[in-house]
Amino acid sequence: MQLANVGGRASIILGDRVLDVHTASAGELGPDPAVLSDLAHHQLLQQLADAADSETLPVLDPVLLGAPTPKPGKVIALALNYRSHAEESGKAIPDEPHVMVKFPSSICGPYNNVILPEGRNMIDYEAEIVLVVGKRCTAVSEAEAWDVIAGVTCGQDISDRGEQFRPPIKQFSMAKSYDTFGPTGPFLVTPDDLADRDDIEMTCRVNGEQVQYARSSDFIFSVPTQIAWLSRFVTLEPGDLIFTGTTGGVGESRTPELFLQDGWTVETEIPGIGSTRNTCVSK
Structure with missing residues (x-):
């Protein structure tokens, strides 16, 4: 998977399209990009990616990309x-x-x-x-x-x-x-x-x-x-x-x-x- 911090929100990148994790998971996962760095969530993230209809998703604006892990502990x-x-x-x-x-x-x-x-x-x-x-x-x-x-x-x-x-x-x-x-x-x-x-x-x-x-x-x-x-x-x-x-x-x-x-x-x-x-x- 290709994961990203888009405008401060956890996202999955599908080609040139953006799948918002919080929205796609119906709130099961929060919008914080920290969810991307936790392997406990990766199975669900993969399921969301596999189920997505990328043609209906917004096109990625690179200007919105932030650090994938913006607040590391170490x-x-x-x-x-x-x-x-x-x-x-x-x-x-x-x-x-x-x-x-x-x-x-x-x-x-x-x-x-x-x-x-x-x-x-x-x-x-x-x-x-x-x-x-x-x-x-x-x-x-x-x-x-x-x-x-x-x-x-x-x-x-x-x-x-x-x-x-x-x-x-x-x-x-x-x-x-x-x-x-x-x-x-x-x-x-x-x-x-x-x-x-x-x-x-x-x-x-x-x-x-x-x-x-x-x-x-x-x-x-x-x-x-x-x-x-x-x-x-x-x-x-x-x-x-x-x-x-x-x-x-x-x-x-x-x-x-x-x-x-x-x-x-x-x-x-x-x-x-x-x-x-x-x-x-x-x-």
Whole structure:
């Protein structure tokens, strides 16, 4: 299924048409997009999708799309999960996942502006495949890992490199948590609807020029490994987001460096999920 937050309401996308979940379920499911991230509702959502007459539904207006999971409980982000990014960062290939967090207030929609904080001139892009947890779980085995995932979406882990590496203590989480530094969307796609859930393609463009490209088969730590490792430490809840790491090509590692500027656009594309397109605007 292709699920979406359309105008703040939980929706199922059928081609270019929108099925409102609250209306279609006769009130059994509420309009809050949080219902999309809970696997307990997915059987009913599929039934609603199968029964719908798409020709009678309204056409999707992309302007109305918001973050598929606008109010996650946790936003977990992996560092150095692609060999190419570890190498360009001058870091050793990790032997276990390295984790940081983004605060939930950083999450925004697929076409929202990214607000560049005043006086900050080292704002970087990081295209990421984002997992949405669909079930309360802990100590998940690798064999069970995909069974707790409600869906996959596009994400950007926008980062203030100047703040991230400012002495005396590196501020990874704060540098990644300004408002609007977590664009996600445009759709939440269930894993069974992807061509190959273990080989997801991802592309990032800045001002139309490709700057990053990768496939999730290049992960150092696969999705099952990530979920099993994370759930050893924390209980995962429906709606939690996992940013699975970025690939090589980030702005700070380029010569010359490529940092985001007022008026620039950042696009993240995953086939079968779609593209986010965010314009950078100075505060």
